[in-house]
Amino acid sequence: MLKTFRIGGIHPEENKFSAGKSIETIAIPSEVIVPLAQHIGAPCQAVVKRGEQVKVGTLLGKSVGFVSANIHSPVSGTVKKIDKALDASGYKRDAVFIDVVDDIWEESIDKTNSLNRDYDFTSKEIIDKIFAAGIVGMGGATFPTHVKLTPPPGTKAEVLIINGVECEPYLTADHTLMMEKTEEIFVGIQLLMKAVNVNRAVIGIENNKRDAIDKFRETAKFYPSIKIQPLKVQYPQGGEKQLIDAVLSRQVPSGALPISVGAVVQNVGTAFAVYEAVQKNKPLVERVVTVTGKDVTNHCNVLSRIGVPLRNLIEHAGGLPETTGKVVSGGPMMGKALASIDIPVTKGTSGILIIPTLEARRKQMKDCIKCGKCVNICPMGLNPTLLMTLTEYEVWDKAEKEKITDCIECGSCSYTCPSDRPLLDYIRLGKSKVMGIMRTRKD
């Protein structure tokens, strides 16, 4: 029996059409838009001015505060302006507009593809380089990586868990990266192990990526401290708490961090970005994006610079199909529906999913028939239908007792509901209300 997490879970249609497609590079356009808020935490402060010349890797935005990440220029050229631009959040926020000239890189960056296995850095040096390069969680959550590598005082990491699960349907960016940059990822994992001072790492990979499991097992022969753990295909296994449970059989308590059970979790994409940052001095200026959808003609995995309009990536995939109803940044379960395809690729753009109109519209909600399916599949062991009712009637104290703040917003409840009830919409609202109340109580 393959391992998996122990509470709830669903198995949506995988639809990984772009699996096995090798990475293609997207041409650099004449103008890019680089948002200054590409991560969870405080937006960056711009350090360039209008008219300034930049190269690939020049710092554009400086991290402010601990939970924040630097942003570098993904192209060379001239800063045209710093202005508001629409991003995936649906809001207009500060961004640096750059007119592209040539493709000149900062001299410190090694832009070759040669593999560099050797390193001699201390834990602090590695974390500093990761911080400088503006690395964030590449799975889509975009939490600044250096923060996760700096455990709070009094805690000690025991094991590094690498997320190679890619449990979202449709997405294959991580899978492709694992096939093409296998050893770079292993070096990155070793750097991460050094950074948090552990001598053990486990890579969790779902069993629908047999080729990646085989390839990683082959490579792991040369890296004895790194273990491969195949996992049963089950959503949301890429959730941090679910992955730790699946790999270690340890459950992080409500409200606690993974470090409380001795685990630090990083994505395979992040491990690759760490390799590039530390071994190649290369900041996070490009990423792999899956472009797919049922009616897309050319499903692909592309390497795109940050700041390139999504429109260009969609053109590469054969253009927007006639049937398009919705364009999602990320996967179908947790991705964000976009108001426009002219927004730029950011550090968290793991995929562009184009959903036909027929599937894009929600069905009308019916009364709850109390079938209990949402309760059965909730991976956090919550009662979604009760939480929705409590939110509807604004019973916040009861919602808090029912652990509404434990919700990881994976969407399994809404996905499952035979009455088409928008369970997660309500729970999200209730969760933010309850969190607000809890904060005021603390003050």
Add this chain to the structure above:
Amino acid sequence: MKNKLIVSPSPHVHSGDTIAKNMYGVLIALVPAFLVSLYVFGVNALILTVASVLFCVITEYVIQRFMFKKEPTILDGSAIITGVLLAFNVPSNLPLWILAIGAVAAIGIGKMSFGGLGNNIFNPALLGRVFLLISFPAQMTSWPLPSTVSPIDGVTAATVLENIKYNPQALPSISDMFFGLESGSIGEMSVMALLLGLVYMLWKKIITWHIPISIIVTVAIFTALMYWGDPSPANNPIIHLFSGGLMLGAIFMATDYATSPLSNKGMIIYGVGIGVITVSIRLWGSYPEGVSFAILLMNAFTPLINNYVKPKRFGEVRKNG
């Protein structure tokens, strides 16, 4: 493509599961039991089942259209299930006008007075059945002999559970009880057909095992203990499992979504409760059969169970592997 993209919060896909899919799934699971009832009781079973479905669907339609003034949802299949289950719970010679009263009670009082599907507290079909049992005790407890046993119409006989109580010599064989060749309500006799339905519903993930299995296991253990103390047929676990409405109740009535608990732990408590009450009524009560009352009683406890028995929360039980 049009200029406007649809924007909505995640998730952007749906399982495709619907109320109707689950309801029609239950109806498919009821087909084997229906076929056995046709074989055993002939055309009467067909007439009563069809009539009961019609009465229930019409009642629901009229109430939704003219009292709720809403678009009727009779096509979701839930009223059809209530109709079939009501018919399965009555003797095959019940006059149609009594059945019609039962249908109005089931849908009108049992379901629509609470607001319709999902909002009712008691299982509508059972409420209809108990309404009839109390109002028309004679007609509701006269059981025609199966046509396979007596070809003459109008001959009635006691059910297995009545015989256990009053005439333990006249019991049918275990295999007759398993296949359903005994007297009783239309759809309750064939253990085999009902178990087929259970397997189908488990396979299609319409229900989970928790309720039916906990009822069956509880009845088996409880009666086995009694049998150990006093090995008379009245305590025989096999007879208890294979007779009366136990299988029909455990598989199709107790598992009604709206009136059973939400969490797995809650379902097991509910199932054990039904098992204990059923056996208690059968052994010590004044009625020979207790499944209906047991389920209705536990229906009443469902909100309480939901309030106190929570699903297993993530991180509450921490086993450090």
